Structure formats: structure tokens, C-alpha cells
Amino acid sequence: METNTAICCRGLAIGYPAAGHGFGAVPVLDGVDLDVSQGGFLTILGPSGCGKSTLLRVVADLLAPLGGEITVLGGPPHAARVRRDIGFVFQDPTLLPWRSVRANIELPLQVGRGRAARPDGLATDDLLVLLGLSELAERMPDQLSGGQRQRVAIARALLSRPRILLMDEPFGALDEITRDRLNDELLALWRRTGSTVVFVTHSIAEAVYLGQQVLVLAAHPGRVLEIVDLRPLKDAVGRCDRDAPEITAVAAHLRRLLAMGSPA
Ligand SMILES: Nc1ncnc2c1ncn2[C@@H]1O[C@H](COP(=O)(O)OP(=O)(O)O)[C@@H](O)[C@H]1O
Ligand SMILES: [Mg+2]
Structure with missing residues (x-):
């Protein structure tokens, strides 16, 4: 395993134990393969209820996976939690x-x-x-x-x-101007601290603006639709310009993916 990997998932199944017993639980998300390198910035998009918060809980060792593998900073999530390597910011x-x-x-x-x-x-x-x-x-x-x-x-x-900062829709309740400002502050903080950030959002624009990678999830069944790597694009465009044509093209692609993953 790469030593600079912050989060690595292979065939990860996550969800909640069936009431009463640990058996018979239907995973919320299944077959998750994911690599986030140290110092990376992953944003997560997906319809309500697809398992975004559940995934963060598993990374933070607040919930045990149902199956598959996950390592956090090269070991089990529990070890990372005990070392206080994980910080969590909730929506509320x-x-x-x-x-x-x-x-x-x-x-x-x-x-x-x-x-x-x-x-x-x-x-x-x-x-x-x-x-x-x-x-x-x-x-x-x-x-x-x-x-x-x-x-x-x-x-x-x-x-x-913390070496990993998990943020679950932290700016969802804020007005757009405040959200934009906090996005810029967060990026500056991320660059300064070198920590790994995993950031759940409902906003495609926010996911593209912040992320080095965007994880797109679908529901029913819960699965990974695509992991969009923005690093080459952002290296080319330099400091991410919200309105650069390359950026708006990615946003349009993500919008199509999300529409596919959340059938009405
Ligand atoms: N504590 C829990 N016990 C059982 N099921 C839960 C619990 N928390 C969430 N769920 C279910 O797991 C699924 C994913 O929830 P969640 O991860 O909160 O979705 P998201 O954050 O993407 O909106 C939903 O169907 C939700 O009802
Ligand atoms: Mg959630």
C-alpha cells in the first residue's frame, strides 16, 4: 500500500446493522473503491440518503463497515481516531x-x-x-x-x-456570499496545513471549486458513479477560477451524472 495514502477503500460496504442482530443488514453503499492521498481534497456529491454522512462516519470510526476494506493513514480507522488524527465538522x-x-x-x-x-x-x-x-x-x-x-x-x-478533516455539508445553511468566502478561507487553510480534507456538499459548484477529486455517489443501489480527478485541470488552469470554461464543463458533466444517479 502506498505510504502517502490518507484513505484507501477496497470493496467497502457500509450501512447500519439490522435491528436486533448484526445480520441481514442491507448496505447503504457497496463496492466502494477509493484512494485519497495525504494532502488531498476530496469532495463528495450525491442525492440525499445515498450514504455520504455514513461514509464519513466509517472513516471517522464512528461506525464499523459491513464488509470490504478501509485503511486510514495506513491502518484501521480506530487507530487514527485514537491518535486524534481525525477532525469532524458537522452541518450543525x-x-x-x-x-x-x-x-x-x-x-x-x-x-x-x-x-x-x-x-x-x-x-x-x-x-x-x-x-x-x-x-x-x-x-x-x-x-x-x-x-x-x-x-x-x-x-x-x-x-x-488532525491530519484528516472531515466536513459534512458544513456551509449548507449559509448564504452564498458567506459560503464563497468560507470556501476561499478553507482552501487557504488546506494549503497552509497540508491536511487531507473530505468535504460533503449538495452544491456542484462548491464541489468543483474546492475538490482535487470529486466522488459522485448514486442511490438505489448506493454505489460510486465516478471519481472525477480535477488535479490535471486545476494544475493547468492554476488557481481555480469559478467561471473558467473548463470548470463549468466539469460542472455540467457532474450535473448529468447526478441526474442519472437519482432517478425521480
Ligand atoms: N443511525 C442510522 N440507523 C439506520 N439507518 C440510518 C442511520 N443513519 C442513516 N441511516 C440511513 O442510511 C442511509 C444513508 O444516510 P446518510 O448517510 O445520512 O445519507 P446522506 O448523508 O447521503 O444524505 C439513509 O437511507 C438513512 O435513512
Ligand atoms: Mg448527510
């Missing part, structure tokens, strides 16, 4: 309303045994600067905009300096 920022921005970012330091500060973790003040939150450190969540709350959630996920 899940901030504790009674804690300040700073205290919400530091939450993982206080929750659960074995989750103490990591020696090479990031200092809260550095995270506040990185996410443009320095002025807001003592504010409470209800004094923040949606975009600011999502920045706090990202800062919190970065606290342990």
Missing part, C-alpha cells in the same frame, strides 16, 4: 450555548478521558487568528452569525492538528 455547528467562543474551541480538551491536550496540538490563540475569530473570543454563540459559528466549529476540529 453544535456549539454549547453557555460557553464562549474560546471555551467552545477548547471543549475537546475537557471532554472524556484520553482526550487531553496533544503536545503538538494548536494553541487556541493561534486557532483564533487562523479562523479570523480573535475579536470574538469572549462572545457567546448566540452573538455570532452562522458563518462565524461554523468558523468556531472548524477551529475546534483543528485543535488536535
